[in-house]
Amino acid sequence: xxxxxxxxxxxxxxxxxxxxxxxxxxxxxxxxxxxxxxxxxxxxxxxxxxxxxxxxxxxxxxxxxxxxxxxxxxxxxxxxxxxxxxxxxxxxxxxxxxxxxxxxxxxxxxxxxxxxxxxxxxxxxxxxxxxxxxxxxxxxxxxxxxxxxxxxxxxxxxxxxxxxxxxxxxxxxxxxxxxxxxxxxxxxxxxxxxxxxxxxxxxxxxxxxxxxxxxx
Amino acid sequence: xxxxxxxxxxxxxxxxxxxxxxxxxxxxxxxxxxxxxxxxxxxxxxxxxxxxxxxxxxxxxxxxxxxxxxxxxxxxxxxxxxxxxxxxxxxxxxxxxxxxxxxxxxxxxxxxxxxxxxxxxxxxxxxxxxxxxxxxxxxxxxxxxxxxxxxxxxxxxxxxxxxxxxxxxxxxxxxxxxxxxxxxxxxxxxxxxxxxxxxxxxxxxxxxxxxxxxxxxxxxxxxxxxxxxxxxxxxxxxxxxxxxxxxxxxxxxxxxxxxxxxxxxxxxxxxxxxxxxxxxxxxxxxxxxxxxxxxxxxxxxxxxxxxxxxxxxxxxxxxxxxxxxxxxxxxxxxxxxxxxxxxxxxxxxxxxxxx
Numbered sequence: 001x002x003x004x005x006x007x008x009x010x011x012x013x014x015x016x017x018x019x020x021x022x023x024x025x026x027x028x029x030x031x032x033x034x035x036x037x038x039x040x041x042x043x044x045x046x047x048x049x050x051x052x053x054x055x056x057x058x059x060x061x062x063x064x065x066x067x068x069x070x071x072x073x074x075x076x077x078x079x080x081x082x083x084x085x086x087x088x089x090x091x092x093x094x095x096x097x098x099x100x101x102x103x104x105x106x107x108x109x110x111x112x113x114x115x116x117x118x119x120x121x122x123x124x125x126x127x128x129x130x131x132x133x134x135x136x137x138x139x140x141x142x143x144x145x146x147x148x149x150x151x152x153x154x155x156x157x158x159x160x161x162x163x164x165x166x167x168x169x170x171x172x173x174x175x176x177x178x179x180x181x182x183x184x185x186x187x188x189x190x191x192x193x194x195x196x197x198x199x200x201x202x203x204x205x206x207x208x209x210x211x212x213x214x215x216x
Numbered sequence: 217x218x219x220x221x222x223x224x225x226x227x228x229x230x231x232x233x234x235x236x237x238x239x240x241x242x243x244x245x246x247x248x249x250x251x252x253x254x255x256x257x258x259x260x261x262x263x264x265x266x267x268x269x270x271x272x273x274x275x276x277x278x279x280x281x282x283x284x285x286x287x288x289x290x291x292x293x294x295x296x297x298x299x300x301x302x303x304x305x306x307x308x309x310x311x312x313x314x315x316x317x318x319x320x321x322x323x324x325x326x327x328x329x330x331x332x333x334x335x336x337x338x339x340x341x342x343x344x345x346x347x348x349x350x351x352x353x354x355x356x357x358x359x360x361x362x363x364x365x366x367x368x369x370x371x372x373x374x375x376x377x378x379x380x381x382x383x384x385x386x387x388x389x390x391x392x393x394x395x396x397x398x399x400x401x402x403x404x405x406x407x408x409x410x411x412x413x414x415x416x417x418x419x420x421x422x423x424x425x426x427x428x429x430x431x432x433x434x435x436x437x438x439x440x441x442x443x444x445x446x447x448x449x450x451x452x453x454x455x456x457x458x459x460x461x462x463x464x465x466x467x468x469x470x471x472x473x474x475x476x477x478x479x480x481x482x483x484x485x486x487x488x489x490x491x492x493x494x495x496x497x498x499x500x501x502x503x504x505x506x507x508x509x510x511x512x513x514x515x516x517x518x519x520x521x522x523x524x525x526x527x528x529x530x531x532x533x534x535x536x537x538x539x540x541x542x543x544x545x546x547x548x549x550x551x552x553x554x555x556x557x558x559x560x561x562x563x564x565x566x567x568x569x570x571x
Contacts, residue, residue: 052251053251053464053467053481054481056468056480056481057466057468058468059470061389061391100383101383101432101466104383148547177504177546178226178507178540178546179507180508182228182508194506
């Protein structure tokens with residue numbers, strides 16, 4: 001019952017309500033990670049609704065805010081070693097391209113799904129991506145490009161990362177209106193996102209495989 | 217099974233069997249129908265579309281008697297513009313390119329005269345110059361001439377304008393502040409459209425083409441609709457053509473309504489109805505091409521959306537059929553085989569009035 005309420009509160013962007021329900025879950029003796037699983041399920045549903053143009057960016061942001069606060073409440077009761085760390089994701093629109101909206105939507109969806117997003121903005125030069133990688137040591141770099149004429153700059157970012165010797169430290173994802181999976185392979189990216197939710201799903205998949213590799 | 221040469225949405229040549237093509241045609245139509253809650257193409261439509269796609273000729277054309285009104289995005293500006301990636305950059309007088317050449321060489325039925333930057337806000341500053349060139353163009357052409365620009369709400373937000381950038385506010389959870397900013401920008405954009413239209417009407421421009429509408433989401437669409445309504449009150453004989461930016465209106469404000477209908481999330485057939493209520497004379501739906509999927513899938517999807525739009529229309533529908541829209545692949549110079557097939561399908565299956 002409480003878990004269903006938690007799910008609905010996040011889905012309906014009720015930030016304060018979700019926090020109160022999370023506290024009630026703990027009082028009722030519900031395992032915090034189980035409650036967090038339910039909350040994550042609500043965020044997945046938020047992503048689906050966004051993909052169908054049934055809800056929009058402001059609603060996604062509020063749902064994301066709700067799950068962040070819920071996670072703060074629940075994770076206090078989880079031993080530190082069981083919590084895991086948020087994966088850092090550096091994202092930006094490549095140099096020469098001023099289209100910001102698509103990249104911002106992806107950034108928001110990633111934040112909603114628990115990534116620690118560092119948004120470099122739009123018209124970002126390859127060397128700025130490199131500087132950010134050296135400074136923040138992220139798990140991911142995401143490059144957005146809306147136009148056919150700027151998609152080639154995604155390759156420049158990958159080349160710059162190689163030149164700086166940090167390419168293998170990160171997974172590079174690319175996306176944007178003019179890009180395809182084939183383009184991503186041709187320029188040497190690790191993954192391509194067809195849209196915001198696809199990017200999130202693939203980032204999570206890469207993260208899981210990366211974690212496996214690290215364990216080995 | 218014989219294979220047919222076709223393309224993907226990014227323009228790459230591929231081969232597909234007849235069955236693969238038919239499967240993609242069904243899937244594309246189904247995708248549009250499910251998203252916009254509109255009817256799928258009929259079996260007859262899909263068969264016609266299949267025949268258009270597998271036609272052995274590189275270039276196809278409409279049947280006799282099916283010819284429609286033709287315009288081109290920014291008309292003859294291709295002659296004189298050199299953006300670095302497109303345009304011929306010819307040293308040619310602008311009024312000749314936009315008027316006589318567009319009409320007598322390209323055979324365009326409607327002449328679209330663009331602001332160089334493409335947006336209404338900067339057009340305000342050079343409106344006297346535009347009026348002068350349009351005046352000259354009107355003297356050397358017969359076809360109706362529209363001044364064309366985008367609402368481009370981005371120009372009204374900081375750093376280019378006075379209103380706080382709303383996407384950043386939304387991401388900080390400051391939705392009320394973001395909404396105030398969007399409403400202010402939409403009002404200012406409305407005023408810019410009226411200002412420009414008023415000055416150009418004085419020299420006899422036949423219409424105003426509000427293009428790439430909704431690129432900055434629902435407030436952008438709202439600005440275009442309210443500006444159309446205002447223009448029609450003052451100049452009822454001034455034509456207004458509205459071309460969209462995307463198939464679904466992004467919701468950034470999410471509560472803006474026009475004629476009682478929420479604008480966020482509207483699909484082409486719904487966009488058309490509010491455009492009609494605002495007084496729009498020609499509506500241009502946009503259906504986005506998915507570069508990673510096939511041309512048959514994309515075209516079937518685009519025709520499904522557009523057919524639903526035409527069915528509900530009481531005004532002419534002229535879909536956008538350029539790079540990356542209307543089923544046409546996302547390529548700087550769209551391949552002629554796909555462009556002609558997409559146009560034929562839009563005319564003979566969706567029943568559009570112009571391209």
